[in-house]
Amino acid sequence: MRWLPRSWRQFWSTLDGRLYHFLVDVRPWIGWFAVGTMVFTFGLVFWWVPLEAVQGYPQKIFYIHVPSAWLAYTAFGLVFVASILYLWQRSRLWDIFARCAAEIGFLFTTLTLVTGMLWGRPIWGAFWTWDARLTTTLILWFIYGGYLLLRAFARPGADIGRIAAVVGIIGFLDVPIIHMSVLWWRTLHPAPVVMILDDPGGGLPTSMLVTLLVSLSSFTLVFVYLLIQRVWQERTAENLDLLETLLDRTDRAARTKGRIS
Amino acid sequence: MTWYLFAYVAFWAALFGYLLGLSSRQARLNRRAAELTGRLIARAGGRDT
Amino acid sequence: MSTFAPALAILAKDVRLELRRVESLATMTVFAGLVILIFAFVGDPTPADLARVGPGALWASILFAGALGFERWFAEEERNAALHGLLLAPVDREMLFLGKWAGGTLFLLALEALLVPAAATLYRLDLGGRWAAFAALLIVVTIGYAALGTFFAAVAARTTASQLLLPVLLFPLSVPLLLAGIEGGQALAAGEAGDYRDWLGLALAFDVLFGTVCTMAFGTVIEE
Numbered sequence: 137m138r139w140l141p142r143s144w145r146q147f148w149s150t151l152d153g154r155l156y157h158f159l160v161d162v163r164p165w166i167g168w169f170a171v172g173t174m175v176f177t178f179g180l181v182f183w184w185v186p187l188e189a190v191q192g193y194p195q196k197i198f199y200i201h202v203p204s205a206w207l208a209y210t211a212f213g214l215v216f217v218a219s220i221l222y223l224w225q226r227s228r229l230w231d232i233f234a235r236c237a238a239e240i241g242f243l244f245t246t247l248t249l250v251t252g253m254l255w256g257r258p259i260w261g262a263f264w265t266w267d268a269r270l271t272t273t274l275i276l277w278f279i280y281g282g283y284l285l286l287r288a289f290a291r292p293g294a295d296i297g298r299i300a301a302v303v304g305i306i307g308f309l310d311v312p313i314i315h316m317s318v319l320w321w322r323t324l325h326p327a328p329v330v331m332i333l334d335d336p337g338g339g340l341p342t343s344m345l346v347t348l349l350v351s352l353s354s355f356t357l358v359f360v361y362l363l364i365q366r367v368w369q370e371r372t373a374e375n376l377d378l379l380e381t382l383l384d385r386t387d388r389a390a391r392t393k394g395r396i397s
Numbered sequence: 398m399t400w401y402l403f404a405y406v407a408f409w410a411a412l413f414g415y416l417l418g419l420s421s422r423q424a425r426l427n428r429r430a431a432e433l434t435g436r437l438i439a440r441a442g443g444r445d446t
Numbered sequence: 447m448s449t450f451a452p453a454l455a456i457l458a459k460d461v462r463l464e465l466r467r468v469e470s471l472a473t474m475t476v477f478a479g480l481v482i483l484i485f486a487f488v489g490d491p492t493p494a495d496l497a498r499v500g501p502g503a504l505w506a507s508i509l510f511a512g513a514l515g516f517e518r519w520f521a522e523e524e525r526n527a528a529l530h531g532l533l534l535a536p537v538d539r540e541m542l543f544l545g546k547w548a549g550g551t552l553f554l555l556a557l558e559a560l561l562v563p564a565a566a567t568l569y570r571l572d573l574g575g576r577w578a579a580f581a582a583l584l585i586v587v588t589i590g591y592a593a594l595g596t597f598f599a600a601v602a603a604r605t606t607a608s609q610l611l612l613p614v615l616l617f618p619l620s621v622p623l624l625l626a627g628i629e630g631g632q633a634l635a636a637g638e639a640g641d642y643r644d645w646l647g648l649a650l651a652f653d654v655l656f657g658t659v660c661t662m663a664f665g666t667v668i669e670e
Contacts (some may be wrong), residue, residue, distance in 0.1 A: 173420040192615040200408050223666065247411055254404040285614060289605040299604050302663045303615065306597075309659065310619045317622035317648060321629055362415070369422055376429050383436050 156229060159364050165363045173354035185347040197255040199347055203355035204247040207274070211241025211359070212280060214263075216308035219301035228374065229367075231297035234304055235287060236366035238280050240359060245277045268319040275314050279307045452537040456545025457552070460519065464553060470518050471553060474511045478561050481507035482568060483659030493570055505627045507561060508588075509620065512554055512595055513613045519550060520599035521608070529668070539665030543596065547657075550592035558584055573595050575635050581648055583634070587627045590653040594619055597660040622652055 181199050188195035214237040222230035252270065253263040264270065283303055289295035340348070461593030464471060486496070523529040532542055562584070565571065573580055598616045602608040630645030 151425065151463060196401050197404045200404065206407075212518050243411065243415055247408055250407050250411070251404045254400050258400045275618045275621055278614075282611070282618065284613040286601065286605060286611060289607045289611055291604055291606050294604040297603065299601055302666050303601060306656070306659060306663070307619065309655070310622075313622045313648075313655075315617075317625045320644065320648070321625050358412075362419070365419060369419070369426060372426055373432075376426070376433060379433050380429075383433065383440075387440075 156367075163364050163368065165359065166357060166364065170337035170354065170361045173350070173357055177351045177354045180347045180350055185343050186301065186341075188344070191259055194255055194258040197251050198344075199351045200257060200355075201248060201251040202348060203352045204244045204251060206352060207355055207359045208241050208245040208248050208273070208276070211237045211244060212276065212308055212311070215241065215280075215283075215304045219304035222297065222301045223305075228297075229371070231301070231376075232367050232370040233363075234301060235297075236363055236370060238283055238304065242277070242280050242284060244359070245273065245280065248273060249277060249341050266322065268315065268322045271318045271322075272311070272315040275318075276311060279310070283307060312357050449596040450541070452535075452541040453544035454547065456532075456542060457548045460546070460549035461552065463522070464549075470515070471556065474515050475557055475560055477514060478507035478511035478557060479564060481510050482561070482565055486568070496569045497571060500565060500567075500571045501628045501631045503569065504562065504571075504631075505624055506580065507565070508554070508558060508627075509591070509617065509624060510613075511557060511561075512591055515553060515557075516550060516592075516595035516599040517602065517609055517612045518662055519546070519553070520596070520603055524603060529530065533668065533670070539668060540661050542668070543661050543664035546596045547593050547661075550596045551589050554588050554592055555585065558588065571635070573635050574637065575629075579634055579642065580631060583630045583642070583649070584647060585638055586649045586653060587623050587630075590623050590649060590656060593653065593657045593660050594623075597656075597664060597667070600664065604667070623649060626652070 146205075177199070181196055183189070185196075185199075187193065193280035215234045218230045218237060222234060257263050283300060286303060287296055287300050311319065482503050485499055485506065488499055488503075523532065562580075566573075566635040595612075595616055598612055598619075599608075602612040602615060607610050626649040630642050633639075633641035633645060651654070
């Protein structure tokens with residue numbers, strides 16, 4: 137039973153080391169695979185999947201809008217998990233992971249909002265309606281924008297990773313409550329007429345479902361690649377910082393020694 | 398039709414923008430790594446003589 | 447009661463400080479009044495419009511003034527490194543938070559005691575005599591907002607732009623409370639007791655959840 141970790145701490149440090157290095161090693165493969173599936177997805181969207189009868193072309197936005205939203209929410213779930221792990225294990229990797237996941241999640245939330253607005257314009261006749269889901273996504277965008285700003289404005293010397301982890305946890309806990317309150321807020325008012333739109337999940341034809349699933353997986357691959365790449369960059373930057381301080385310090389020590397002798 | 402093309406252009410612009418940022422960050426990292434390696438090599442040379 | 451003695455001591459200290467120099471509370475009141483004034487320019491001030499904008503104006507003024515206050519009440523501790531003294535005291539971090547939280551709630555309620563009658567007069571808000579129910583809603587929402595505000599003031603204090611960052615972090619997370627205040631109040635005015643109770647329940651659940659989480663997490667944020 138040598139391979140069994142002796143404690144949780146050891147298990148995590150093993151995961152921290154081995155899994156991380158494995159992912160960093162296979163990173164280019166994931167990247168190229170993501171590019172391939174992405175090309176395939178767009179081939180399907182442009183040439184294969186039939187036009188939707190009622191909406192026509194604008195419905196094709198569906199295939200980038202839904203995966204973006206899915207990745208946005210997944211990313212913020214990852215921030216939540218990584219924040220808890222960071223507060224528990226205090227391993228630098230989880231702090232970096234949370235930051236990078238928030239950054240990429242913010243990117244995909246922006247994409248969700250932008251593609252959603254460009255879809256809403258031809259279908260609802262307006263870029264924006266104060267629908268519960270739209271409003272929640274906008275608030276989510278603000279919460280994680282604030283989270284990234286908090287990290288950017290960190291006072292020098294403050295352990296911002298620990299504080300950001302707490303904010304990441306509280307922000308994520310708040311999202312379901314925000315959604316519920318916004319839902320009540322809308323349903324207590326008369327529903328806007330523009331909201332008459334088929335539920336995208338129900339009764340989806342097979343070809344559209346296949347395209348959506350392919351799109352979801354290719355987006356997820358892109359996300360995984362971006363995340364590994366960013367985490368690796370941040371970690372390398374920290375290692376370089378460490379090397380630089382070591383070099384500076386020993387250089388200074390060597391110089392003073394030379395002066396004394 | 399135009400809205401749908403708009404959405405795809407916006408999507409690709411954002412993704413490529415992010416990738417561009419990623420690669421410029423990478424270039425900066427590589428430059429720093431090369432510089433620090435140079436310092437390490439110089440020091441090793443100095444100690445040998 | 448002795449377990450809460452440190453929290454009460456901090457509360458007493460904050461109240462005494464605030465009573466000695468009422469400037470900050472006075473400035474906040476004036477600021478909140480100005481927000482109410484500005485909201486009157488939003489629509490045509492016909493009585494129907496006023497009644498529609500009124501609750502939003504009231505809660506927006508509380509939200510904005512609160513964000514200013516929380517930042518200030520926490521910055522007070524940072525001056526002369528008073529916070530270091532508090533941290534060195536053999537007191538649980540939870541007690542520190544409870545004391546500051548209670549203080550924030552109290553000051554905000556004092557502000558609202560002036561603000562609500564003013565807004566009700568200027569915007570001709572009519573609750574049909576259900577003032578006690580409205581006061582209950584006000585208190586519940588204020589408790590939750592003070593919990594988040596006190597907590598995020600401590601978070602924002604760790605940055606170089608705390609005045610800028612506190613509203614950015616605080617407002618999106620306070621949306622459920624804001625909606626509970628506005629919608630609960632309007633349900634009350636319209637005599638919809640069921641809706642009022644739902645919103646009050648939501649605000650109460652918010653208080654319990656974030657009161658607990660913020661109390662527990664305060665130590666993590668505050669420590670050097």
